[in-house]
Amino acid sequence: NFMLTQPHSVSESPGKTVTISCTGSSGSIASNYVQWYQQRPGSAPTTVIYEDNQRPSGVPDRFSGSIDSSSNSASLTISGLKTEDEADYYCQSYDSSNQGVFGGGTKLTVL
Amino acid sequence: QVQLVESGGGLVKPGGSLRLSCAASGFTFSDYYMSWIRQAPGKGLEWVSYISSSGSTIYYADSVKGRFTISRDNAKNSLYLQMNSLRAEDTAVYYCARERSGSWFDPWGQGTLVTVSS
Numbered sequence: 484n485f486m487l488t489q490p491h492s493v494s495e496s497p498g499k500t501v502t503i504s505c506t507g508s509s510g511s512i513a514s515n516y517v518q519w520y521q522q523r524p525g526s527a528p529t530t531v532i533y534e535d536n537q538r539p540s541g542v543p544d545r546f547s548g549s550i551d552s553s554s555n556s557a558s559l560t561i562s563g564l565k566t567e568d569e570a571d572y573y574c575q576s577y578d579s580s581n582q583g584v585f586g587g588g589t590k591l592t593v594l
Numbered sequence: 595q596v597q598l599v600e601s602g603g604g605l606v607k608p609g610g611s612l613r614l615s616c617a618a619s620g621f622t623f624s625d626y627y628m629s630w631i632r633q634a635p636g637k638g639l640e641w642v643s644y645i646s647s648s649g650s651t652i653y654y655a656d657s658v659k660g661r662f663t664i665s666r667d668n669a670k671n672s673l674y675l676q677m678n679s680l681r682a683e684d685t686a687v688y689y690c691a692r693e694r695s696g697s698w699f700d701p702w703g704q705g706t707l708v709t710v711s712s
Binding site: 484515516518520522527528529530533534539573575576577580581582583584585586587588 | 629631638639640641644653654655656689694695697698699700701702703704705
């Protein structure tokens with residue numbers, strides 16, 4: 484089964500840039516779009532990136548997404564980190580059987 | 595504004611059944627695919643099922659296939675998840691979400707907690 488693997492946690496200082504990776508287990512991660520969701524404690528997830536690199540309205544341009552086919556991975560980059568960016572981040576795609584797949588999530592600490 | 599409100603969660607014994615509902619408002623419900631996604635306490639997100647706008651196409655995660663049934667009533671702007679033969683590992687917050695462009699979920703409801711325990 485297709486799986487998405489994320490680092491368990493990352494940390495960085497305010498004002499810096501952090502990148503969270505999401506690596507596909509098999510096939511090509513570029514075969515289906517990758518999304519990124521932010522989840523703060525006690526809240527439902529919200530979309531920060533959809534269709535690999537698109538930002539929903541209201542999401543600041545400090546958030547960007549990309550795909551690297553050579554490493555079969557997707558990345559979420561957050562620049563100019565703010566304390567409010569501290570949250571869990573999940574990547575998501577679909578597999579060849581039309582089953583949704585989420586990465587295990589990455590806890591971002593801004594310290 | 596676009597809103598999704600889940601209901602129907604609660605405490606149920608192993609082997610029992612529960613039906614979740616998701617009431618949609620602020621958009622043309624019948625135009626969109628819809629999904630259920632769950633999150634066990636302290637764990638990550640797990641996709642459960644989706645249903646096409648007409649209800650003609652349905653997919654399930656292997657972990658719930660044969661036990662859960664997704665359905666919708668476009669006249670009532672409502673999405674459902676019938677859960678049978680519940681197990682302890684089904685304990686989770688269940689979210690409904692609208693699918694956009696066949697790939698992303700937005701928005702999500704606030705979730706309803708299902709606890710399976712004796």
